[in-house]
Amino acid sequence: MSTNDEIDGKLLRLAIAAQDHKHNILERRKVLTELVTQIEGFRIVGRPRPNEFPPDIYEEIYAEAKQDLMLCIFTKIDTYNPSKGKVRQWLNFLMNKRFFNEAIPKIVGRKNSILYTEMQIKWEEYLKNDSYEAGTALREMIEEDADDALKSVVMTRNPQINFQVLLLKRGDGMSWQQLSEEFGVKLPTLTSFYRRSLPQFIPRFREYL
Amino acid sequence: MSNTEVDFVLTMPIAPAARRTAQTLSQQQNDPKKVKQVYLNALAVHAVNFYFQCMEIDTDLAASDIWNPVVQKFMDIADLDVKDIGKLECRWVAPGQDFVTIPADVRSDRIGYIAVEIAASQKEAKFLGFVKKCDQEKVPLSELESIDQMLEYLDELKPVNLSQWLHNVFDSGWQTAQTLFESKPELRFAFRSSQVLESSALADVHLPVKRGKILNFECGKEQVALFVELMTTEEPEIDISVEVYPTNGQTNLPNDLQLTLLDDEGETQMHARANKGERLLFEFSGEPGDRFTVKLALGDFSVSKFFFI
Numbered sequence: 001m002s003t004n005d006e007i008d009g010k011l012l013r014l015a016i017a018a019q020d021h022k023h024n025i026l027e028r029r030k031v032l033t034e035l036v037t038q039i040e041g042f043r044i045v046g047r048p049r050p051n052e053f054p055p056d057i058y059e060e061i062y063a064e065a066k067q068d069l070m071l072c073i074f075t076k077i078d079t080y081n082p083s084k085g086k087v088r089q090w091l092n093f094l095m096n097k098r099f100f101n102e103a104i105p106k107i108v109g110r111k112n113s114i115l116y117t118e119m120q121i122k123w124e125e126y127l128k129n130d131s132y133e134a135g136t137a138l139r140e141m142i143e144e145d146a147d148d149a150l151k152s153v154v155m156t157r158n159p160q161i162n163f164q165v166l167l168l169k170r171g172d173g174m175s176w177q178q179l180s181e182e183f184g185v186k187l188p189t190l191t192s193f194y195r196r197s198l199p200q201f202i203p204r205f206r207e208y209l
Numbered sequence: 210m211s212n213t214e215v216d217f218v219l220t221m222p223i224a225p226a227a228r229r230t231a232q233t234l235s236q237q238q239n240d241p242k243k244v245k246q247v248y249l250n251a252l253a254v255h256a257v258n259f260y261f262q263c264m265e266i267d268t269d270l271a272a273s274d275i276w277n278p279v280v281q282k283f284m285d286i287a288d289l290d291v292k293d294i295g296k297l298e299c300r301w302v303a304p305g306q307d308f309v310t311i312p313a314d315v316r317s318d319r320i321g322y323i324a325v326e327i328a329a330s331q332k333e334a335k336f337l338g339f340v341k342k343c344d345q346e347k348v349p350l351s352e353l354e355s356i357d358q359m360l361e362y363l364d365e366l367k368p369v370n371l372s373q374w375l376h377n378v379f380d381s382g383w384q385t386a387q388t389l390f391e392s393k394p395e396l397r398f399a400f401r402s403s404q405v406l407e408s409s410a411l412a413d414v415h416l417p418v419k420r421g422k423i424l425n426f427e428c429g430k431e432q433v434a435l436f437v438e439l440m441t442t443e444e445p446e447i448d449i450s451v452e453v454y455p456t457n458g459q460t461n462l463p464n465d466l467q468l469t470l471l472d473d474e475g476e477t478q479m480h481a482r483a484n485k486g487e488r489l490l491f492e493f494s495g496e497p498g499d500r501f502t503v504k505l506a507l508g509d510f511s512v513s514k515f516f517f518i
Binding site: 024025026027029030032033036037038040041042059060063064066067070071073074075106107115116118120121122123124125126127132133135167170175176177187188189191192194195198199201202205206209 | 217218219220221222223224225226228229232237238239240242243245246248249259262263264265266277278279280282283284303304306310313314315316317318329330331332344356357360361364381382
């Protein structure tokens, strides 16, 4: 475990290295990324004005302020003056005196939409989604293909494959892997064709979300 | 950078505004699973976009497919357009999960995939790493490259702006032959025979301007020096030469090294094979607005450099 002095020394070295790399953008990016990683890892930035706001509002204000502070570290590192204090002091000064206060009116008194809670996110459910949910109306629309527009979008080198066929088979729950095997066409070729075919039909599909 | 005891992961805040935008986008979907998937996709793209904004890497957030509810319905996409470079896919990872999911939908037309763990609170994102290519749905986090490597990769992919060379502005890594000599003494031997090169290296203020870079092949030891020279010009046309030299004290290029010049459509314009020669040279001319790619191939490995005038 590092002592506070060791941490401060490390942050100072990184801040100065970032300033020194003013003209080597790649090195500067790497050093700044490391600096911010350490700042967050060691929880250098404190939480100003606790107990002044309801917890959920406070967290919103803090997240907003933190984002502004981060942007400041990355883009204004050259304004940090080591002779005036440690990196830790510079950051907490900016947080306490500036960014937290500026964030308050962006959150408080604003008609906030209620955001998803932790309980509302069922992570594992959203991972398996190799297909799309085809409701009856959408399914019928694709099958009917009123003006043959969907089936007229054909893969140049594989005329047996058209956009309608892919939509129907995907709607049946077939995976890209299965389709790739069935048609004997490489998977990226299929998905690339599917992705390029879709945009022209956006207006048609919009009411079937 | 020596990073002792603790290995922290880059963590960036997700501001309320980004969450609100993501939530609004997600509510255009009817399928409840799709709603949350779109929400998480949008959060991942916003988090990466914010990091790039901090890094002063230009992006076009508006060009992302997260804004398009129809595309989101039929596919699982979280792309971010990196200006002049291409689309980077931003894949969210659930808290504590040890793999990243890269759906088949996005396994083409991408420059790479960045894995971003969204905190349960949805107020923070951890940047876990990235991969350039992927042909499987699940990639273990242990197989990812670092964010530093991603920054290097993006830097490599960034096209070199040759017009800036006329104003003495050079991207990192493009050095005069002289500087390359100093940092790589073993190069000196390779260049001894080249009078032209040494004299132009001394006078790089006006045309001709010549700069070079060491290119490594992924297979490891093999490397060559690529030089690009802007020669005298008759406005708006500019004569360009591309040269490849051996390094590491070698006098000859690897036998099966191939040099290809491609236009902006990806069509081959010039092609040559080293056949153990001392150097490869292409000469051609271009105009402002032109783009070209120099591709060096050795066996199964290749390195491409992108240029525009």
